Structures are given as structure tokens and as C-alpha cells.
Amino acid sequence: MTAMPETPAAVPSLLHAPVIDWFDEHARDLPWRRPEAGAWGVMVSEFMLQQTPVNRVLPVYEEWLARWPRPAALAAEPPGEAVRAWGRLGYPRRALRLHAAASAIAEQHGGEVPSDHAQLLALPGVGEYTAAAVASFAYGQRHAVLDTNVRRVFARAVSGAQYPPNATTAAERRLARALLPDEEPVAARWAAATMELGALVCTARTPACGRCPIADRCVWRAAGSPAHDGPPRRGQTYAGTDRQVRGKLLAVLREAVAPVPQQALDAVWDEPVQRARALDGLVSDGLVEPLPDGTYRLPLT
């Protein structure tokens, strides 16, 4: 047994009401939160929102749901169409995985997004967070939903740290479970509310503590809002990386209506070794399909 900070039994009841009441008043009217979105709408939004801001997701989400209102509709199209419709959301493998998830749902779940957490987790592109989010937001179940927002809220309000650890820890999962309201619908509301609080008030850089419903119970604030001490948070480099080259290559293919000759791809990056490596990577990832005549296109299968 590792000595872990205990969560006093009184803590949850002191946090639930103010956070949920705040959510009742300040929740954004996002399309995937409306009843008509359904579980499929929730799932599409969760894929798109992985590492991507809400404002950038909104227009693409609307296009997707209008074009593919059900999983089977998406599954009936080539995966390349999903990649094309993904636009510039970034991390296009998510489009491929969402297409694969839709196929699995169509073939193995009767076309309905499963409500079972384990079945959700087994879908391509669905990890710990997304499985809990879909089960909670779409089906009202009681799960610890630990995304970057919730982790930050708990780190500050309960653990007294400015930022959570780089990777989700067992202690964080334990804490999230301990804080979960007992009643299923309340727990689902709590999950959405804590996430929204992190997104709108308890933000990473400049938290708006003046608008926080639990500022007077925040351990981090009570400690004087000390700066993050631990190891530096892992930054992402981008310029000059294979990722940037992959992005440029795929952008050409997204815009093309016909297979693209090698020459058109060569034009996006002048360093041939890195360019070839990036293209190979896209092909092995299934994002690009090489044709026998030496041209390339988004995958038909």
C-alpha cells in the first residue's frame, strides 16, 4: 500500500452542489450536448475534441452529422472520405479510427453506439477517457471522466497543485472515483460540469478564480496559488518535424479530386529523405494509398 492523501468524506458534498449549480447556469449550448445529438453525435464530438479546441470542431462536427447521421452511413463510405472531411482538425488518424469504429458499430453492434463501457473501450480510437465520456454523456452512466480539464480542476481544488502530472496517475483515478456522486444521473452531470469548469474558468494559464464557484474551497488557492514545481511539462515541437511534412502531404491529397502524381507531393517539402519517410509513414498508417502507376490518393479501402 502506498500512502495516498485521503479524501475527507465531507469534501464531495462540499463541491458537488456549487459546481453543478454553476454548470446549470453557465454551460455552453454545444450541439453534442443537445438531446438530438444522440450517442453517435457524442462519439463524433469526442473524437474530434481529442487535443482540438471546441471552436475549431464546431463547423466540422455539423458537416459530419449532416452527412453521416448514423454510424452505418459513415461505414458505407471509403475511409479516405472520412480523412477528407476531417479537414484541418489535425491528427487525421482520428478520422481513420472513427471510420473504423463506425464500421465496427455497424457490423458488431447493430448500428448502435454501444452503451457498455468495455465495448466502447474495444472500439478503435476509443481510450480510457473517450469510453467514459460516451458512457457518461450519451448514456448517463456513472464513470470517472478524466480529461485534461478535470485533471486540472482536481489538481488545484483538491490536491493543491497548479497542474496535474504529465500522465494520468493511479492516484488521480482514485481521487476522481472518490469524488464521483453516488447517484448515476448526478455523477454524469458532475462529469460534464467539472470538465466545463476547467474549460471556462479553471483554465491552464490564467484561471478566472473570481468566477469560480469553489474558489473558497480551492486548496491551491488557499496555499497562495504556488507555481508548478515538478518536472517541466512536455512541450511539443512541430516546425521541421515529420509531422509537419505529413500534414503538408496530406493537405495536397485532401484537396485533390483525382490521384496525385509523385511530382505534386515532392513540391511540398524540399528535403527528399524526410519527405519520403513522411510519405511512407502515411502509407503505413493507412492514411494514403499508393497506386500501381506511382500516384497517390486517400484510401478507398
Added chain:
DNA sequence: TAAACGTGGCA
């Protein structure tokens, strides 16, 4: 466990 994986807005 750490690194790979896009893109763009904001302080």
C-alpha cells in the same frame, strides 16, 4: 514509459 501524432489561436 515515452515518443509520435496536426493545427492554429493566443498571451
Added chain:
DNA sequence: TTGCCAAGTTT
């Protein structure tokens, strides 16, 4: 201007 950050997952 540049680095940080955004509803993570996979290998």
C-alpha cells in the same frame, strides 16, 4: 515573436 495549449490514443 515564440512557446504554450487544446474533451487523447496508440505503440
